[in-house]
Amino acid sequence: MPENAKNLSGTRKVNRGPSAGPENRRALIAAAREVFAADGLQAPFNAVAKKAGVGQGSLYRHFPDRIALAVAVFDENLDQLEAAVAAPDATLNDLLDDVIEQALVSTAFIDLIWTNVNDERVAHIGARLNALVEKLLAREHAAGRIGEHVETADVLLAISMLADVLARSEADERHAMAERARTMFRNAFAPR
Amino acid sequence: MPENAKNLSGTRKVNRGPSAGPENRRALIAAAREVFAADGLQAPFNAVAKKAGVGQGSLYRHFPDRIALAVAVFDENLDQLEAAVAAPDATLNDLLDDVIEQALVSTAFIDLIWTNVNDERVAHIGARLNALVEKLLAREHAAGRIGEHVETADVLLAISMLADVLARSEADERHAMAERARTMFRNAFAPR
């Protein structure tokens, strides 16, 4: 007799076995991106599993806690940002563009960073972002496109603010909001 | 002890009756300010009642939902901001100072506003803030202290961003963060 058998309805999903693993992992990250974007970082954790079409246990196996999952999502985001910045002619404006594009998820990201600064997994993400900005900034400075007074921390702050504000905006005002914020930062960062 | 004895523990707070009404209302707002500041807008609702030393039922009577309570808190905040702006020599910088001072509560405020733009009670608050900034801005423009390109919406955006970023910061970095952000806005808003 199974120690814990119930499932009277008999509709349990078929177990596709370990080979479903990598696929599940990807599905979870994708689902998390959507769920976090829609409901914020504090969305019900199992909503992610449900949206991914994956058992709760698998969610916990792949990502033992909320932070682990969020970090995975954001790591992917950073991949994208890094790729963008890698282009030799990428500008700060391009970076902001990317942030704007990722705005929704980015907020959850910022949320995560501010809320868990001491978690080392989060620090890892912060470091990646930092490096990325630093690199870009050096190029912008060299090109004289932004003022010497602008430091990495300023750009990080701007990114954080930008992501936040966009995430809070309704879809229909988001574009205007982004434009306004970007103009503001451009003014603030302009060479004197 | 009779079988049907009521209130066996006997420590129930005395019911001070209707006269406690206004006092309770004030206590609830004060408690909410602290609770929201400490734990954010999504803090357990009854934590407010407990901190106010008031029954849960009274909390719901005075404020039927979370928004009603938050609006009450922020209305008081706006009283303060309005008083500050009323001084004939008040500057935008002073306003930002006040926002910084109120940073923690302000975030819950911003959060609330962005999350419930369609609620008319919230709209009322937004309107008050808008009016306040408009007034101040006119004065600043007249004095030539900020650029003509700066609109009310820019300042509102800056306030929102500032409040957010501060609320997320750890106590020990908050000052530096505020300075950095303020410098950024000053640059962005400076006359050209």
Place this chain on the structure above:
Amino acid sequence: MPENAKNLSGTRKVNRGPSAGPENRRALIAAAREVFAADGLQAPFNAVAKKAGVGQGSLYRHFPDRIALAVAVFDENLDQLEAAVAAPDATLNDLLDDVIEQALVSTAFIDLIWTNVNDERVAHIGARLNALVEKLLAREHAAGRIGEHVETADVLLAISMLADVLARSEADERHAMAERARTMFRNAFAPR
């Protein structure tokens, strides 16, 4: 709109209000006694609420954790034992009789004591039991009914063992088991 309303089926139990409190408390203790007896101290906690016909929240309000509930149950048991021992002619044998009678719950009790020796609420129970045995033992010694070599700790150990062994026995062997154990202790404690 209620923040968290669901209850689509509409069959929520009527709220009998605070006056249900003491009654609920009693029902919970009674239910816990049965549940712990049937399934041991680690029985599903909400089984107690269900059996008591009480909401889960009320269970947690009255007894914030398992230990609090167990202590309440055992406190009642001790009331009974103390009353029994109070009779001037009560003997150790009578005490053992009572323990045997309470055997099932007593095991959960012993379990609790051994598992949480450091919890002060449990210590309180332990102290009560200790005092009770000490008092009885003094009388038995004075009457010469048990050997001088028998200490309080010996009796406590015997009680613990007795309760355990009975709780493990099937109903139909329990009587024989109790007899055998009691004879053993009588031999061990007899005056030499």
Place this chain on the structure above:
Amino acid sequence: MPENAKNLSGTRKVNRGPSAGPENRRALIAAAREVFAADGLQAPFNAVAKKAGVGQGSLYRHFPDRIALAVAVFDENLDQLEAAVAAPDATLNDLLDDVIEQALVSTAFIDLIWTNVNDERVAHIGARLNALVEKLLAREHAAGRIGEHVETADVLLAISMLADVLARSEADERHAMAERARTMFRNAFAPR
């Protein structure tokens, strides 16, 4: 990396195939002994597999349920007890010593026996223990070292109680506890 790549992490233990069978079985029993001793018979089942360094599936293959595993563990314990009793000069005291030594595992054992008296695999274990005690007891009686009134069931009861009480004790009181209990049994079993 191909879309349908399997086992992306690549750290899966190599499948040593059927030849690992007997070795795994031994590892599982050893692991179970430790896990049951540390966390009791209700320890997470897969903790055993993990500690044994064996897949969960293998655990279930070798031992279809918790009882099967426990029986295997205790069978080994009995091997040891039987060997000890086989020595022609072994006394009841020696047996109790062994039980004390095995106290932790023994409890899980007792637990199991009392909880599943009807399971035939468990009965088998009970029978072995019974035989062992009977044999020893005959010798003790012959030597006049214990009273004629002592039956096999008495000794089994004492063993069960002893194991229980020790398993519940904190490590630092265990020795004193064992001594007190043993003295008690010696008194109870002494020839009159």
Place this chain on the structure above:
DNA sequence: AATGAATGAGGATTCATTCAT
């Protein structure tokens, strides 16, 4: 036959909301 990921039921706990007094 071994492996370990997948699965989901179930237990613990919290908290929004109602309502008798």
Place this chain on the structure above:
DNA sequence: GATGAATGAATCCTCATTCAT
């Protein structure tokens, strides 16, 4: 109008068991 206990849905997480490979 005040009070705070009652209620149960929802979330979090664990773990027994199955099964593709």
